[in-house]
Amino acid sequence: MAAGKHPGWEQTAWDGIEQSIDIINEKRIKIIINGGAHNPKGLAEKTAELVRFKGYDLKVAYVSGDNLLPVANDLLKEGALPHLDADNSAVKLAKNTLSFLDDKYKPIVSANAYLGAREIAQGLEAGADIIIAGRVADASPVIGAAWYWHSWSETDFDRLAGALVAGHLIECSAYVTGSNFAGFYELPKEELYDLVFGIAEVEKDGSCVITKHEKGRGFVTVDTVKCQFLYELQGNIYLNSDVKAILDGVQMEQVGKDRVKVWGIVGAPPPPTTKLAIFYRGGYQSELLLNATGYATKEKWDLYEETIKFGLKKRGVLDKFDILEFQRVGVPQYNPRSQLSSTTYLRIFAEASTPVPNGQLLQTMQEFAMQHFSGFHSTMDMRTAFPIPFLSFYPAIIPQSSLNCSVTILPSISNKVPLSIQTTAPQKTEPLAKRETYDPVSPTALSNFGPTKQVKIGDVTLARSGDKGGNANVGFFVRVDRTGIQSWEWLRSFLTVSRMRELLGDDWRDEYFIERVEFPKIHAVHFVVYGILGRGVSGSARLDGLGKGIADYLRDKVVDVPVKFLEKVESHL
Incomplete structure (x- = not known):
């Protein structure tokens, strides 16, 4: 893009708009997409051109304010952009993480803040039909749609938090409908490709039902939803520019074929800062x-x-x-x-x-x-x-109050003059607290579960892992419908921080740090391993720079599993 050889937006975003513009107009479907990448204005103008060519009265808008490249160097020199994990004294940043600050060979090429949903919600309220965003948080389009539809206020934190989790569940293509699913080997191969994407039906109270189109391939079960829920989590608090989602009480239930209800999320005011992705x-x-x-x-x-x-x-x-x-x-x-x-x-x-x-x-x-x-x-x-x-990645944090964000509605058939709406940072925020981490409270002695057999831990658990910059997250859960409720007590007692270090084997290094939390109502234990991906993805030395294979590696480990859980699994199969 800098060399003038790329328009700056995702080509597939344009393809989707171009192919569906007729049905969008016919059914008056609202579209929110973050495929504007580094040039949301450019994609919005191209979309508005298509709308005019078709003779449709659709209002196209774009979100701006995430691009901080012009000021990033000055802010770094002032020390105004600390690393995302800088406040955690237990975390050691990977070698060379800060080397670009004074290295002339490592210039910054992009700096984009993760925006929330307020620009999207206000654009919809002002009449926009299609909103093109760039670097908004992955869940922000879903939050913005639900915020607008249900007429929430910016302090409806429980509801916004529920929408945040709904967005998280459908943000990754077909991950919630069968892709990247830990239990794929139990299913016919023909059900595992050419999958349709997930749909989130967000209710007024913030709860949601995750589903899919009935005519497409794939499946939505409690297990696929749990796997996606545990993907790329930060722990038991999920941050967004508009809300903090407190996940400890999350619950899930199969309420129909390919329909899973998700509820129990509690919201709190967002942090005063947001993440700034510097490449x-x-x-x-x-x-x-x-x-x-x-x-x-x-x-x-x-x-x-x-x-x-x-x-x-x-x-x-x-x-x-x-x-x-x-x-x-x-x-x-x-x-x-x-x-x-x-x-x-x-x-x-x-x-x-x-x-x-x-x-x-x-x-x-x-x-x-x-x-x-x-x-x-x-x-x-x-x-x-x-x-x-x-290119390498540096995750910084920046005050939301320092951002200059807006949503602009381009001229249309019914409105000849563009409308630009300046947005403000959240009025109510809470400082970031130290992330919670704990070993099991009042664990049960493992000997109490009876005779054991050495098998792969994946025989009784499913799991999902992913990247969070230079860190990796891993979440395990047991299917109590197959193993019995006692298997949850065994899992939480078994999977301690020290056990996680042991399971990582030769991949563990003393400079790493582990956080551990539990989600008891979905029978899951979650870990974040700080530093294991180095500087993250493109700069990581690991063959698996995205951390997607870590969960499957750990599920392949042979451990002592109580025989009674294995018997139940065998009887189920």
């Missing part, structure tokens, strides 16, 4: 995948790692990397039936401020190309071995 040029990345087959795999990788480090040290660049990791991916199958089942990867991942160290890494590999272990081989595609520029 900067993080430097250069290289990623190389090499193969080893069969016998003495560990010794092969030991030798190769030592060889490459020797070469880098000889070239004087071994200590010039921000990140240099030799990650061993997979374990050869015992007594393999094919060469592929005997083959594992070495993933060399490197980041540096300039392309020089990464280039030296590739040259070192070439220098020793014919000095390798027996059976060495790799893909012929080496594109990722060359230094590639990447």
Whole structure:
């Protein structure tokens, strides 16, 4: 976009509007979409052009005020943009998190504040039919629609909080209708693709029913809704610019085919701040995948790692990397039936401020190309071995009162003059409190649950994980309809903070920090692991930079599970 080679909005947002504009006009459907990305005004003007071409009397609006790129550098220099986790003394920020502050090679390229729903609600109240937003929080379009429809006030916190959770449940495409579902293996494969998206029916009291269109593929069950509820949570308090949702009492019930009711959310005033997503040029990345087959795999990788480090040290660049990791991916199958089942990867991942160290890494590999272990081989595609520029993420917080936000309705057939409505920050806020974390209160001794058997914890639990910047969240729950209510008492007693560290195994590092809370009415234990994703997603050295696989990794762990729960599971199946 900066180079004039991209319009700045999501192409699929335009595709959706263009393909559905006729039915939008016919049925007078209100549309709110955050696909405006970095240029919501541009997409709104293009949409208004389409509306005029069709001869429709639809009012198109856009939300502005999230883009703080012009002032971000000055605010950072003034120390006005602390890191999102800066107030938590137990959290150690990942290496190089703050390196861009004084590194000329790491300029900021975007800075967008997470806006709430007030601009959307006011735009709808002023008559807008289509509202294009950029960086609003994922749930804000749903909150804004419900706020407008039910004529809530900005202090109807319980209701706004319910709408926040409704938005969270349907914000991720088909995640609530079967995609990314932990129990997918129990279902026919043909039910797990070409899925329709979720629908949230938000009631006046803030409760909701999650459902889907009856003619599309997919399914909505308490389990799919629980999985999505536990995805990318911050703990038991879910923050938004308009409201804090207190999640401890959340409840869910299947009330019909593909219909799950969700209630029990309590609201509170929002924080005076909101998140500011800053992206900067993080430097250069290289990623190389090499193969080893069969016998003495560990010794092969030991030798190769030592060889490459020797070469880098000889070239004087071994200590010039921000990140240099030799990650061993997979374990050869015992007594393999094919060469592929005997083959594992070495993933060399490197980041540096300039392309020089990464280039030296590739040259070192070439220098020793014919000095390798027996059976060495790799893909012929080496594109990722060359230094590639990447963007990295810095999550800051900024006072909502410092934002200058508005919603602008463009001229239409019935209104020839544009209307711009300036919005104000929330009038009632509460300071951010330290996040709650606790081990189980009055746990039951594990021996009280009777004889155990060593099985995978995934045999009796479902789970979901995801990223929160450089942190990962993981939520586990038991299906008490299959295992009995006592399984919940076992899960909460079993899954302590120390147990979570143990389950993470070699992925645990002492600089990480864990928070733990419980959601007793949906039989779930939730963790946030601070720092495990490094600087987050695009800057993360992890193969799973989004943290989506962490839950499935942990469900594969073998633990002592009471036999009586396993018997109930087997009888259910």
